[in-house]
Amino acid sequence: MKPINIKEKFSKFKDHWSPRVVAQMNDYQFKLAKLKGEFIWHDHKDTDETFIVIKGSMQIEFRDSVVDLAEGEMMVVPKGVAHRPIAKEECHVMLVEPEGMVNTGGSGGGLTAENDVWI
DSSP states (O other): OOOOOHHHHHTTOOOBSOOEEEEEETTEEEEEEEEEEEOOOBOOTTOOEEEEEEESOEEEEESSOEEEEOTTOEEEEOTTOOEEEEEEEEEEEEEEEETTOOTTTTOOSTTOOOSOOBO
16 A cells, blocks of 8 residues: 555657556556547447546547546446547546456547556
């Protein structure tokens, strides 16, 4: 049992759209990710997904709206809801999601990140 320094963990990787696990609580993982540009449209059929903005700002685009998230804000995207994260400038986020969840949902493609990469 040791504290986790989130800022230090972010310094250990540079890749965008490649979440890294920093902790696990029961079946849920806490992941850090650097976002920049536009992600792909996707959904997660069986689970919600939480975005917590640590540094910077981002948007989550939905089919009928766009939500702006600033540093210190968070949002839970309900399961089954199509969404697309966007960050005009690099944004640091913490994701809270079940172990084994694929970042692109069932959409696949070149931005699908390897799962369970710990830092």
